[in-house]
Amino acid sequence: MDALVLTVILTSVPLILAATGELIAEKSGVLNLGVEGMMLMGAVAAFAVTSLSGNPYFGMIAAACAGGITAGVFAIFALGLATNQVATGLALTIFGAGLSGLIGAPYVGGTIDGLTVIVVPFLSDLPVLGGLFFKLDLLAYLSILMLGLVGFFLNNTRAGLILRAVGNNHDSAHALGYSVLRVRCVAVIFGGVMAGLAGAYLPLVLTPHWSEGMTAGRGWIALALVVFASWMPSRILIGALLFGGITIMQLVGQARGWEMPSQFLSMLPYLATIAVLVLISRNRNFALMRAPAHLGRIFIGTK
Amino acid sequence: MKLNKFVILLGIVVLAGLAFIMSSQKAPEKAAGVADDKKVKVGFVYLTTPGDHGWTYAHEVGRQDVIARFGDKVETTYIENVPEGPDAARVIRDLAKQGNDIIFTTSFGYMDPTLKVAKEFPEIKFEHITGYKRAPNMATGNIRFYEGRYVQGVVAGLMTKSNKIGYIASFPIPEVIQGINAFGLGLRSVNKDAEVSVIWVNSWYDPVKEADAAKVHIAEGADILAQHTDSPAMLQTAEKAGVYGFGQSSDMKAFAPKAQLFSSVNNWGIYYINKIQALIDGSWTTGEGPDHWAGNTWAGMADNFLVLSAFENMPDDVAKAAQKAADDIKSGANKIFTGPIRDNTGAEKVPAGKTLNDGELFTTLDYYVEGIVGKIPG
Numbered sequence: 114m115d116a117l118v119l120t121v122i123l124t125s126v127p128l129i130l131a132a133t134g135e136l137i138a139e140k141s142g143v144l145n146l147g148v149e150g151m152m153l154m155g156a157v158a159a160f161a162v163t164s165l166s167g168n169p170y171f172g173m174i175a176a177a178c179a180g181g182i183t184a185g186v187f188a189i190f191a192l193g194l195a196t197n198q199v200a201t202g203l204a205l206t207i208f209g210a211g212l213s214g215l216i217g218a219p220y221v222g223g224t225i226d227g228l229t230v231i232v233v234p235f236l237s238d239l240p241v242l243g244g245l246f247f248k249l250d251l252l253a254y255l256s257i258l259m260l261g262l263v264g265f266f267l268n269n270t271r272a273g274l275i276l277r278a279v280g281n282n283h284d285s286a287h288a289l290g291y292s293v294l295r296v297r298c299v300a301v302i303f304g305g306v307m308a309g310l311a312g313a314y315l316p317l318v319l320t321p322h323w324s325e326g327m328t329a330g331r332g333w334i335a336l337a338l339v340v341f342a343s344w345m346p347s348r349i350l351i352g353a354l355l356f357g358g359i360t361i362m363q364l365v366g367q368a369r370g371w372e373m374p375s376q377f378l379s380m381l382p383y384l385a386t387i388a389v390l391v392l393i394s395r396n397r398n399f400a401l402m403r404a405p406a407h408l409g410r411i412f413i414g415t416k
Numbered sequence: 417m418k419l420n421k422f423v424i425l426l427g428i429v430v431l432a433g434l435a436f437i438m439s440s441q442k443a444p445e446k447a448a449g450v451a452d453d454k455k456v457k458v459g460f461v462y463l464t465t466p467g468d469h470g471w472t473y474a475h476e477v478g479r480q481d482v483i484a485r486f487g488d489k490v491e492t493t494y495i496e497n498v499p500e501g502p503d504a505a506r507v508i509r510d511l512a513k514q515g516n517d518i519i520f521t522t523s524f525g526y527m528d529p530t531l532k533v534a535k536e537f538p539e540i541k542f543e544h545i546t547g548y549k550r551a552p553n554m555a556t557g558n559i560r561f562y563e564g565r566y567v568q569g570v571v572a573g574l575m576t577k578s579n580k581i582g583y584i585a586s587f588p589i590p591e592v593i594q595g596i597n598a599f600g601l602g603l604r605s606v607n608k609d610a611e612v613s614v615i616w617v618n619s620w621y622d623p624v625k626e627a628d629a630a631k632v633h634i635a636e637g638a639d640i641l642a643q644h645t646d647s648p649a650m651l652q653t654a655e656k657a658g659v660y661g662f663g664q665s666s667d668m669k670a671f672a673p674k675a676q677l678f679s680s681v682n683n684w685g686i687y688y689i690n691k692i693q694a695l696i697d698g699s700w701t702t703g704e705g706p707d708h709w710a711g712n713t714w715a716g717m718a719d720n721f722l723v724l725s726a727f728e729n730m731p732d733d734v735a736k737a738a739q740k741a742a743d744d745i746k747s748g749a750n751k752i753f754t755g756p757i758r759d760n761t762g763a764e765k766v767p768a769g770k771t772l773n774d775g776e777l778f779t780t781l782d783y784y785v786e787g788i789v790g791k792i793p794g
Contacts (some may be wrong), residue, residue, distance in 0.1 A: 116635035124628065221467030224652065224671060320627035320649045324468075325497070327624055364632040367615040368582065370790030376618060 117361060118245055122253070123319065125357035127152070127311040127328075129256040131335035132342070132349045133263050134307025139339055140267060141300035142280035144409040146202025147187055149332025150209020151305050155180040155312030157213040160323040163225045169317050173228070173252065173310065176317075180309015181302050183209055188301045192294050195411045206332070214325040221324060227317040228252060252314050257350075259307065264346035276300060280405035283412040293412050311335065337386045343393060343403040352389070359385050456696060458482065458688075459511035459519040460494035461504065461526060464621050470646030470665040471620065472496070474682040475522045475545075477666070481685025482692060490692065500525025508533040512540050518695050520688065521545065524589065530554060541700055543691055545684075546591060548778070550712065555702035557687050560716030561591060562598035562777075563745045564680030564724055565642070566752050568662045569602025570741045571677050571727070572610070572640040574734045575660060579610040582633025584643040584650055586620050588792050590778045592644050598752055599642060600785040602741065613638070613789045623649035634659055640677075651675055660729060667725040678738070679725040686720055687713065714774060718746045759783035760790075 131148050138145050158179035163172030183205065191201045231254070233247035267273040276296055279286045283293045315327055334356060342348035359382045366373065393399075458479075466476035479492055493516065498507045504526050511519050512533055518541040521530045527547035534542040534554040542554040550556055572581050581603065585592050596614060603610050613636070615629040626645050630653035633641055641661035643650045651672035654661040661672065663679030694700040703712040715721040724742055727735040744750035753776075755766035765783060766772060772780065784792060 114635075117632065120628065120631045120635065218465070218467075221465050222469040222473070223467070224648070315624055320623040321652060322623040322647060322649060324621065324623050324647070327622075329622060329624065361628065361632060364615050364629050365636065367790070368613045368632055368636045368638075370613060372791055374793045376793065 115241065115244055117365065121354065121357045121361045122245065122249070123357075124360055125353040126253045126256050126318070127314040127331055128335050128338060128353040128356060129260055129349060130252070130314065131308045131311035131332060132338040132353065133256070133260050133346065134304035134311070135335060135339050136342070136344060136346065136349065137263060137267075137276070137307075138297075138300045138304035139408055140280045140344060140405055141276050141297045142283060142405050142407040142410065142412070143191065143297050143301050143304075144198050144202065145184070145187055145191075145205070145301060145304055146199060146336065147183070147205025147209060148304075148308050148335050149328055149330070150206035150213075151180045151183045151308035152312035152315075152328045152332045152335075153209045153213040153326065154183045155309030156315050156327060157217040157220075157312075157323060158309065159313035160220055160223075160225060160316040161216065163227075163317065164220060164223055167226070169226065169228045170251075172225075172317060173313050176309040176313030177306045178309070180305040180307070180312065182305070184302045184305020184308070187305070188298045192297055192301070192412075195413050198409050198411070210326055217323045217325065223323065225316065225321045227321045250318055252310060252318065255310070260346050260350060267346070277405070280407060283407050283410070287412070287414060292414075294414060297412075308332065308335075334382070334386065337390065341386065341389050341393065343399070344405065345403070355389075356382055356386065455489060455491045456486070456518070456692060457514070457516040458490055458492045458692060459514070459516035460492065461498050461507060461511070461519070461521040461523075462494055462496040463498065463500065463523040463525075464646065465496045468621055468646050469648055469668060469671070471682075472522070472646075474665045475520075475684050478684030478688050482688045485685075485689050486692065489696075498526075502529065505529035505532050508542075509536065512537045517541065518543065518692060518700075522684075524591070541691075541695060550702055552702065555691070555712045557691075557713040558591075559682055559684075559721045560714060561680065561682070561722065562594040562752065563716040564722050565595040566598040566602035566745065566750075567724060567738055567741045568642055568677075568680070569599040569604075570606050571662075571730060571734060571738045572599070572642065573603040573605070573607030574737055575677065575730060576607070576610050576640050578637050578639045579607070580636065580638045581610060581612040582630070582636070582638030582641045583612050583614045583788075584626055584629045584633070584641070584645055585614050585616050586645050587618065588616065590781065593781050593792060594777055595644050596788060597781055597785045600787040601752060601757070604785075604787045605741075606737065611787055611789055612642075614784075616793055617645060619645065621646045623647040626650050627653045630654060630661075631657075648672070663725070669725065669728070674729060676725075676728065677730055678727050681723045681725055683721055683723050687715075716745070717742060718748070753777060758786050760786055760788050762786075 135148055155176035159172040159176035162175035163169045187205050190196045191198045228250040230248050237243040237247040275291055279293050279296045287293050316323055338352045341352045363381050462472045464472045466473050495507050498504050508529055520543045522545045524546045527549050530542050530544045531549050534551045538553055544556050546558050547556050617625045617629050626647055626649040630650040634657045639659045641650055641654050643664050648668045648671035651661050651668050655672040655675040660675050660677050663676050665682050667679045667681055669676050727738050751771045753772040755770045756768040757766035759765050
């Protein structure tokens with residue numbers, strides 16, 4: 114049972130990382146649908162650099178940079194040139210999938226030594242909990258840490274307030290003298306860095322491989338998680354664990370011979386996401402209140 | 417207006433005439449065989465990249481065998497990452513237009529596209545791997561993969577301590593069901609208590625999902641893993657967790673030196689070389705297959721189409737038992753699907769003394785044999 118719970122936690126980590134990054138971008142009013150593409154760029158960078166250098170931590174750093182740079186491309190178009198964010202984000206996903214495949218071509222079939230487990234002294238000796246939460250890898254610890262920091266940042270700091278102001282009404286924020294584009298640019302790049310790290314988790318921890326399109330839709334789930342969580346960091350954690358749990362449960366169900374079509378079981382995680390989105394959207398006022406009011410709107414600053 | 421219509425009509429007649437002349441000029445060129453001074457051009461369509469170290473890698477090894485055998489008498493081209501389905505027709509047609517003399521399409525899902533293009537290019541030979549649709553210029557070839565899986569079942573039955581075997585499967589198609597059932601028959605021939613649970617990942621190549629499925633099997637108590645998917649992810653997971661497993665399509669020892677018991681290796685080179693030689697000699701035919709479903713060529717361990725890598729990480733007596741099982745299959749002493757065979761509800765499906773013929777292996781296996789848990793999906 115412990116091993117299953119641990120598998121669920123590991124499956125959830127990339128979702129937490131990517132959703133945390135996207136949360137910040139969306140809170141600043143930018144809808145970046147390119148998470149999947151940025152994750153793929155992170156994954157291929159992590160694999161390539163680790164296989165060249167032999168050090169997975171270099172791979173991790175490379176993934177963060179690759180994600181950040183990919184997000185930078187998005188920022189140039191969607192912020193600098195004020196292109197449509199939805200179209201640009203979709204283009205970024207397609208671009209990321211193609212470019213990562215090209216970069217990764219020589220690495221297909223190779224293998225690397227991924228991140229090792231870091232045992233937290235004392236705490237790891239706790240019964241049950243110790244084995245589950247204190248014998249993880251650096252990125253898993255980082256995902257929880259970043260989620261906490263982002264929560265604190267948004268609710269308890271002045272910079273967080275400015276970020277939310279920009280996302281809720283960019284004209285007002287602009288009139289108050291805040292640089293809307295600069296804030297959004299930083300937020301988007303932060304989102305990219307986190308998505309890159311999320312992508313890195315696949316080859317560095319989950320399976321030491323590179324294969325084209327290996328994120329297999331996890332970027333889209335991360336995007337859905339942000340809405341699912343109604344832009345609240347704590348709920349991202351719940352949503353990610355729920356999604357990870359269902360993903361693993363469908364495999365367990367098959368292993369135990371539950372009589373259900375495996376195609377249906379494979380569909381379950383996505384079905385659950387849609388169901389929860391419908392439930393959340395039932396209370397329209399709540400959703401509207403939480404959503405950044407200027408999400409996806411183009412801002413053209415006046416000099 | 418009248419003139420216009422006349423001009424168009426005339427144009428059509430002229431074009432049709434030209435097309436007729438050109439096609440009638442082309443036809444006699446390639447009546448039989450390939451002239452000595454001409455290079456044979458061979459095209460391959462790959463499902464993934466040779467870097468998958470599984471299915472496509474095995475085909476790439478076959479292509480290298482062809483080059484080693486024929487040297488500069490052949491010119492080979494391959495196209496990788498070709499999605500199964502209608503889009504494949506475009507790729508196959510491209511290869512045909514480039515003047516390839518024979519084209520091998522290496523996955524089940526290329527069946528209809530290959531047939532379609534084969535009809536458009538009657539002078540080119542097509543070889544479809546693992547399918548059952550044919551044309552006068554389109555043959556099918558397949559390997560008896562299930563023979564290796566029977567031996568895997570024997571080894572698994574002797575090696576397991578928990579009596580729980582985890583099997584990772586791709587899609588519920590005949591070839592995969594044959595494999596699972598052959599594994600079950602091998603397992604139960606040596607161990608009446610062991611059980612196999614199957615996880616379908618609905619993909620041929622998805623390392624993350626394959627690894628997840630392997631982790632779940634191990635968490636559920638499995639100590640031996642088998643796979644009918646193409647990446648080495650399952651074996652790597654097994655290596656990490658300290659359990660054992662079998663490699664698929666190619667020798668995967670490099671990925672799991674302590675966990676791999678053996679791999680069933682697909683040896684396509686022998687098939688490719690035979691068919692290309694026949695083309696050069698002018699003796700190429702589709703061949704009369706054993707059966708509609710099984711294809712024109714369906715060979716296994718006896719013909720070296722399927723090769724088992726070295727038996728490793730197991731005690732000597734287990735390795736001996738595995739060798740004996742393999743020898744019995746090669747000699748024909750063990751036909752594997754010979755009754756009595758019961759399904760996993762206990763109902764007798766094949767009476768004692770009867771052996772399923774090749775066609776029946778494709779059309780009647782809609783159940784799991786004893787020892788396999790659950791039901792075939794879909």
